Amino acid sequence: MAEPVADPEREIKRLQRCINDLVSLLALPAIWSSNEPAQIVAMLLDALLRMVRLDFACARLKDPATGVPLEIFRVADSFKLKAPPQDIGAMLSNWLKREGHDSLPPTGSRFAREDISIFPVPLGIHGEIGMILVGSERAGFPSQTESLLLSVAANQASIGLREAAVLTEQKRIANELDRRVAVRTAELAATNEELRKEIAARKLEEEKLWRSEERWRSVFENSAVGVALTDLTGRFIATNPVYQKMLGYAEAELQQLTFLDITHEEHLPENRRLIEDLLGGKRQQFQIEKRYRRKDGQAVWVRNNVSAVLDADRVARFLIALSEDMTQRKLSEEALAKARAELAEVARSSSLGVLAASIAHEVNQPLSGIITNAGTCLRMLSADPPNIDGARETVRRTIRDGNRASDVITRLRTLYSRKELSPESMNLNEAAQEVTELSLSELQRNGVMLRYELADDLPLVVADRIQIQQVILNLLRNAADAMSSIDDHPRELLIRTERDGGNQVRLSVQDSGIGLTRQAAGNIFEAFYTTKTDGMGIGLSVSRSIIEAHQGRLWATPNDGPGTTFSFAIPCTLDLDEAEAGVNRSAQSTDAA
């Protein structure tokens, strides 16, 4: 339309107005503060209603971000229809549908029986965003400038909507990220919290464990019995001081050893078997009495109680042993067993048969002499001529032997009954000499040199003369016997008496004989112990009983040179009650059981 402009001023003003409107439109995106599509479109429609003399404007679009359909309707106040915008919008939709104008109606379509020109303005390059429909009754609508404005407005709207969409999307993404971060953070926080609780719980457990460990350690260290913890091979892991001391090893040394290493071989088979049973579940614990070998080589008897330590899955992990030193007890047991055996021996040997045998033996000798002498006597008297002197001699011997037999009976009766001693005040020197004189011929015949060292100031002693003499006789016989096989040095017998301590006298018989072996020394005073082939072995034990009944003691010591010295010491005065008790004691130990 290149017509000449009729009214240039008015035209200029119109164009200026148009440019101003354009500028405003161009500025629109900057003032779209929120990115709400609805708001954008609404503002746009309002702007359009002002700028372009429209009767109504309607926007139909899909929210680019959410795809939600949106319809906004604006009506000018001057619009003839004077109906609410929603109704008009509805009417418009219906008309559009009816007319088949779902998308873009052709320009210039009429509406509502009125002559309203409808001008569609697509939003988006291809109308994908939606469309704006504007309408006006005015003829010639839209004018050139109005079209321009509407297009620009649509472009701006598109731009705005796109940007809004982008921003919305960005926002959405940002929100999504925030959300995810928040979720993650929450997860982490939760995990943290869990972890914290777990740590707290574990700490509590550890503390409980520590406390029980403290208690355990206290028990372990301060236990009165030895405690040892080993692995399943028996290697020591931990031992308490008592255990270490018992074995003479330091803990570090023990940790190189297993308990089987230090167990006496004798006990190993049983020990191994019990461990097998324990680990195999056949028993919960076992006890064993055995010998350990200490570091210094000594043996120590222990009583062990061993059990297995199980882990949470009830599997054996360690062995624990409580170890009690029973050396003392073992020694006592052995001593007791020995004492019992001795008692049994004495009891057995106190039976009447043996008593009778001992009496028979002691009496037999004088009895044999009597019978032989009597027989000899008869023959002598029957001879032709009778041998009176010889007969007299035999009779003398007979009487002597008869007396001797009687003495033996008396002595034995005293010893084996509960009769009291018949003590008298006697001179030990004289008694010793008497007895020795009796044996003199025999001693001389055996080549024994006899010497005396008798104390001058020996006090009198109250004692049973016969019994004391029997003891001396026994010692003399033993001394002579001990020297009977000696021929490389003189056979010397020394009888010595002396004061012993305050109130005792001592008599010693010293020989130069074969002496006592160590074994013999331990046993010589025991009943029925003898080194002689036909000895009854009652001589020294009876002698000791006699001396002990006198509250004295009898002992033997080896000489510096060859031989032995047997000595006894008895108090000068006798406590009769104690003496009777002593006799009773010795009688009890030799009575028939």
Place this chain on the structure above:
Amino acid sequence: MDALHGMPHCLVMEYPKDRSDGQAQLLSVVVDDDESVRESVPDLLREFGFAARAFSSAPEFLSSGCVDETSCLILDIAMPGMSGPELQQELKRRGHEIPIIFITGRKDEAIRARVLKQGAAAFLLKPFSDEALLAAIKMALQAI
């Protein structure tokens, strides 16, 4: 005379107490550590018509120098040092064949069996009667 009752007269004649023709008497030896035995038995032996000697131990007898002349040995079983059975062995070892009559205070079947097996002539239990001893000596000497 009771002791000689029933004994053949010739026996008394066989061992006269002393012989004026100077023939030596047979020597009987007693070895016993018991003094009463050493006192009484030699007298009895002399009544039997023997010469008699007594020793208190086996070594004493062995070193006495009259082992060769001993016709009969009366020997105690149990003695300190060398016992009776040991002396029996020793005499055998030295080649002596002296008849031995063992005397003992203790009855022990095992020892009795052993010494008899080793050649002892008799085993007497103390106290023994003079007749028993005489009978034993007879047996011992006849055995040679």
